[in-house]
Amino acid sequence: MYATSLGDDGAELRPLEVWHAEELLAHIDRGREFIGRHVGLPDVVSDLDGARAWLKAYADKRAVDGGSLHGIWLDGTLVGGLLFRVWDTPGGVCEAGCWLEPAAAGRGLVTRGLRVLLDWAFEERGMHRVEWHVSSANEPSIGVARRLGMSREGVLRENYPHRGVRSNTEIWSVLAPEWRAAHARTGQNDH
Ligand SMILES: CC(C)(COP(=O)(O)OP(=O)(O)OC[C@H]1O[C@@H](n2cnc3c(N)ncnc32)[C@H](O)[C@@H]1OP(=O)(O)O)[C@@H](O)C(=O)NCCC(=O)NCCS
Numbered sequence: 001m002y003a004t005s006l007g008d009d010g011a012e013l014r015p016l017e018v019w020h021a022e023e024l025l026a027h028i029d030r031g032r033e034f035i036g037r038h039v040g041l042p043d044v045v046s047d048l049d050g051a052r053a054w055l056k057a058y059a060d061k062r063a064v065d066g067g068s069l070h071g072i073w074l075d076g077t078l079v080g081g082l083l084f085r086v087w088d089t090p091g092g093v094c095e096a097g098c099w100l101e102p103a104a105a106g107r108g109l110v111t112r113g114l115r116v117l118l119d120w121a122f123e124e125r126g127m128h129r130v131e132w133h134v135s136s137a138n139e140p141s142i143g144v145a146r147r148l149g150m151s152r153e154g155v156l157r158e159n160y161p162h163r164g165v166r167s168n169t170e171i172w173s174v175l176a177p178e179w180r181a182a183h184a185r186t187g188q189n190d191h
Contacts, residue, residue, distance in 0.1 A: 016071035021051040031101030038135040079104035092128035132172040145172040
């Protein structure tokens, strides 16, 4: 399978597809509690049928250029993923997201993978704006937005009911000229 290397530690970015359903379920099972603190992914991928259905929903999005799903493999094990939940080509706006199992956190995998995807979004696909929607309580994910040079634009108050509690969602974004200017200043691999 074709893959993009994320560095010299064996990390790779590859398309995450329907045939990965068993691998995805095993990965989510390893990180169910950690991943589910702020997002509903583990509830959607609750069993093999749920994993297949979610992967198929993203295959359908990809088929109409409406979103995409990408896995992060470390030494051959699926340890996390990146996605474009929303992808609006005519409007030039998309929304990115991410998750990792806990053993893979703290190594820059998501930041490194998103740099590849944001380069592709801006430079190959002509996106103008990449958004990041994150719970105000999700410090690690806010850290990702900061490392990518995003700006915090505002807060949707108590808009997201998650496991019986309503949380605030912060909207962060980076625009194409900002992305290019940051790259010109710092180079691709700084963090
Ligand atoms: C959000 C989440 C993916 C962030 O994970 P993370 O490991 O902090 O993010 P990264 O993979 O970008 O790694 C960054 C960390 O690795 C470090 N790092 C090491 N090498 C690095 C490199 N080459 N590049 C960037 N960071 C690097 C950074 O310093 C940072 O550590 P710190 O926070 O202690 O300073 C993770 O907490 C998660 O999966 N949470 C559950 C699901 C979720 O909430 N998803 C987001 C929904 S909006």
